[in-house]
Amino acid sequence: MAQDSGAPEPDDKLHDECGVFGVWAPGRDVARMTYFALRALQHRGQESAGIAVGDGKTVLVRKDLGLVTQVFSDADLAAMPGHVACGHCRYGTAGAKGWEAAQPHLSTINNVIIALAHNGTLVNFDDLRRELIDMAIPFRSNTDSEVAAKLIGYFTQRGHRLRTGIAHTMRMIEGGYAMVLVRENALYAFRDPHGIRPLVLGRLGDGGWVVASETCALDISGATFVREIEPGEIIRISDDGLRSERGCRPLTPANCIFEHVYFSRPDSVKDGSSFYLMRHRMGARLAQEAPVEADLVISVPDSGTPAAEGFAQESGIPFGTGLIKNRYVARTFIQPTPELRQMGVRLKLNALPDVVRGKRLVMVDDSVVRGTTSLQIVRMLKEAGATEVHVRSASPMVTWPCFYGIDTANQDQLIAANMDLEQIRSRLEADSVAFLSTEGLFACVPPNGYCTACFTGAYPVQIPRSFYEEKFLPGYEPNNLAPASKTSQMTLVQAEELLGQEG
Numbered sequence: 001m002a003q004d005s006g007a008p009e010p011d012d013k014l015h016d017e018c019g020v021f022g023v024w025a026p027g028r029d030v031a032r033m034t035y036f037a038l039r040a041l042q043h044r045g046q047e048s049a050g051i052a053v054g055d056g057k058t059v060l061v062r063k064d065l066g067l068v069t070q071v072f073s074d075a076d077l078a079a080m081p082g083h084v085a086c087g088h089c090r091y092g093t094a095g096a097k098g099w100e101a102a103q104p105h106l107s108t109i110n111n112v113i114i115a116l117a118h119n120g121t122l123v124n125f126d127d128l129r130r131e132l133i134d135m136a137i138p139f140r141s142n143t144d145s146e147v148a149a150k151l152i153g154y155f156t157q158r159g160h161r162l163r164t165g166i167a168h169t170m171r172m173i174e175g176g177y178a179m180v181l182v183r184e185n186a187l188y189a190f191r192d193p194h195g196i197r198p199l200v201l202g203r204l205g206d207g208g209w210v211v212a213s214e215t216c217a218l219d220i221s222g223a224t225f226v227r228e229i230e231p232g233e234i235i236r237i238s239d240d241g242l243r244s245e246r247g248c249r250p251l252t253p254a255n256c257i258f259e260h261v262y263f264s265r266p267d268s269v270k271d272g273s274s275f276y277l278m279r280h281r282m283g284a285r286l287a288q289e290a291p292v293e294a295d296l297v298i299s300v301p302d303s304g305t306p307a308a309e310g311f312a313q314e315s316g317i318p319f320g321t322g323l324i325k326n327r328y329v330a331r332t333f334i335q336p337t338p339e340l341r342q343m344g345v346r347l348k349l350n351a352l353p354d355v356v357r358g359k360r361l362v363m364v365d366d367s368v369v370r371g372t373t374s375l376q377i378v379r380m381l382k383e384a385g386a387t388e389v390h391v392r393s394a395s396p397m398v399t400w401p402c403f404y405g406i407d408t409a410n411q412d413q414l415i416a417a418n419m420d421l422e423q424i425r426s427r428l429e430a431d432s433v434a435f436l437s438t439e440g441l442f443a444c445v446p447p448n449g450y451c452t453a454c455f456t457g458a459y460p461v462q463i464p465r466s467f468y469e470e471k472f473l474p475g476y477e478p479n480n481l482a483p484a485s486k487t488s489q490m491t492l493v494q495a496e497e498l499l500g501q502e503g
């Protein structure tokens with residue numbers, strides 16, 4: 001069993017976030033259903049995977065480092081009977097990377113065990129963790145998610161019902177969160193008041209329920225989409241059916257727009273549209289905003305493909321396969337040196353000289369973050385005989401780090417925060433480069449409230465200075481759109497008193 005190894009290791013990729021899933025289905029094999037759902041959500045996190053099952057008496061958790069298929073054998077799943085379960089696949093954003101940080105996290109409340117799975121990042125977890133430690137509450141990891149699990153335990157232990165403990169916790173924690181929790185006989189799901197991180201509810205044909213980060217996990221479970229969990233809402237599913245209540249006041253909606261650009265699977269659906277369709281539109285819009293004379297449009301597979309198809313369709317330039325992806329290379333390949341980085345991209349993608357030789361290419365990707373991928377691919381395409389390579393990013397310039405559940409790196413590593421367009425073009429060794437405008441991006445997604453902080457620096461949830469100081473370049477300050485909540489500024493004892501009075 002590996003131990004926590006300290007701070008997150010720096011690498012140079014844009015990382016996914018986490019996937020969460022929950023199921024209430026008496027009479028069904030809930031562990032196996034969760035396993036399949038986590039496999040559908042595997043693109044959201046490949047560091048660790050875990051499943052917690054409630055069987056009416058207690059909660060059993062199994063988790064480990066690795067992919068879902070590496071963590072669970074058939075025998076493991078068979079040894080986890082129950083009627084309620086939650087699951088998690090992780091890419092860590094706060095705390096260490098080791099086994100202890102794998103989710104779901106356990107917390108014991110009197111004789112009740114809860115297990116919590118979290119997608120997102122809590123920006124004020126450090127202070128809360130310190131306070132809980134001062135109260136002799138034990139921690140096994142240094143992650144934000146375990147702080148939420150222990151906080152729920154703390155409030156619930158003080159005589160409240162579990163759902164009141166969750167509601168009080170929601171009023172103390174700040175940041176992005178979609179959380180799924182099981183106890184021995186019930187499933188809970190709740191979402192941050194801005195709805196930054198996604199969480200959907202689905203219904204099984206036989207009366208069961210599921211919740212998931214994305215609708216692709218409903219599809220694999222045979223569930224039909226019912227609705228999203230509302231920002232600030234807590235749902236509880238048990239023998240008494242589904243109950244909804246407000247955990248905290250909903251605030252200005254700020255759905256993460258990067259889900260639309262890159263994170264979510266193209267076959268997942270949000271606000272009535274598939275992410276495939278939205279990305280196709282982004283590519284078409286990019287062709288209008290940044291046209292170029294060329295012979296062939298190629299994509300950086302797989303995530304750049306819908307936008308490349310849209311670009312080709314709108315521009316009338318044929319779409320071709322210029323790059324082949326090795327399907328056995330994981331998304332998050334860690335590359336500690338420039339040489340290995342180059343090998344990493346080459347291991348994952350290779351050019352097809354027969355297709356690109358002698359051609360002027362438009363190379364479309366969903367995003368250019370540090371520029372590592374684009375630079376390697378431009379070189380590869382030119383070596384394979386392309387005469388021109390025009391780089392097109394189907395999202396705006398990423399100039400600000402994310403603090404709400406996605407690891408977009410410190411600002412000094414974001415190519416667009418450090419260079420103007422001409423410098424980027426030259427660094428990428430491209431013949432031209434263009435990014436979709438922010439207005440263009442908005443025109444391609446369903447009307448809703450969005451977080452666009454990584455493009456604009458307008459942060460929907462205030463970030464404490466201690467949390468961001470080292471992340472920004474000198475002279476950059478986040479534009480915090482809203483102050484932190486009153487209760488999150490209080491000590492736990494003060495908050496408990498106030499929340500207790502408010503009921």
Ligand SMILES: O=P(O)(O)OC[C@H]1O[C@H](OP(=O)(O)OP(=O)(O)O)[C@H](O)[C@@H]1O
Binds near residue numbers: 302365372
């Ligand atoms: O500018 P960079 O810092 O290189 O980041 C941008 C790249 O990262 C992502 O791909 P990634 O290779 O992580 O995964 P994918 O195979 O899912 O597209 C994204 O799709 C871009 O291709």
Ligand SMILES: NC(=O)CC[C@H](N)C(=O)O
Binds near residue numbers: 018091122
């Ligand atoms: N990417 C995520 O959503 C990570 C969840 C949580 N912050 C963790 O690091 O475990």
Ligand code: SF4
Binds near residue numbers: 255402
């Ligand atoms: S900063 Fe960007 S990646 Fe982070 S939640 Fe906002 S839109 Fe999503």
Ligand SMILES: [Mg+2]
Binds near residue numbers: 300302303304365373
């Ligand atoms: Mg990519």
